[in-house]
Amino acid sequence: MKTLKLAALAVAVLSATSFSSLVQADISANFGATSNYLWRGVTQSSNDVSVSGGIDYSSESGFYAGTWIGSIDWGVDGTENDFYLGYGGESGDFTYDVGYIYYMYPATGYEDSDFGEVYFNGGYGAFSFGVAYTINSQADDDAPFGTGDLYYSVGYGFDLPNEFGLGLTYGYYDFDSDDAVYGDVDYGHFQIDLSKGDFTLSVSKADDESGDDDTKFVVSWGTSF
Template identity: 65%
Template structure:
């Protein structure tokens, strides 16, 4: 009985400590052009977004993000669901997880897919790798199982208020047939507070054009 009483007293204390160590945050954003890995998801038009994130001191996190998209057949929404673990060792930051992309009302069958990702950073350098492990797409279409995306980046502070980031990435699609979907892209981001000005360029492919894109974005979290 004494043991049971001790557990009864300790349980609320442990729960309170767990809640205190956990953090829930929300984010909102707007952009003049929603670019994802260099390619517009909003027909070169404006997009708004919002999300919720949970994290705790162990490094575990989970969240969801919703943004408006336009693939040329009317407005729709992208919903991302993700979970992962992040940490740091000897100056190296890492983040490993899974994300599922769902495209609601997109009118494109086979659009949803999920991927495993790993991100790393040390000093001002960073990199990422993402591998598609499940997809509704068939073997002849991009964003199917076996696709690989990777990028490298460099970010540094210009002053107390401004930072500059450069990202170079490549999307390697595991597509059966003659569709030339692979592409590379580069993006330069100048940020001040909640605002970012971006210059983006991709190589020409079945999924992208080589037009230079100038984008202004705003985001905040609390």
């Protein structure tokens, strides 16, 4: 999920899900395809098609765990394999989700790319927010995507007529990297998602510092069972 061109390394985005409505333990699977796999505003598939799938377990207590795999291309074909667990719930009108996720890139050409984050996501009505902090990484500590990086996001979503939905997201990546070596690589990005049923049309734009600042138009499909 991390391909900053200047670092030679990075929602169809991994997004927060509220598990507060679960009434019993459940195992589910998901499958999806997108014309361009974007992660935090940056393409992970060289602006090409990506397919993905995953399996999730969730219990009535709020605990959940799962795994997800998606096709990527950082100059060579590979896969992103995610493993995560956490706890979600609600308090009044406030929803929360706290957990850990590990991003693994097993293909040749993706050495020293794996990393793990702890995250917290919250929501109140139509508003959402989140923060993720890198706690372990195969990258050097003073490099982008090393330990100590922070990612923040805020969002707002609402229903439109004819069962359409509109979501607005702004995210900002604050890298704990050596500016003298890597320069200023912190960046923000904005995304608009128009959805209906299993389909989503997205428009995304990231700052120049991301190394991937072209405006992107993406069509995605996903289902779960």
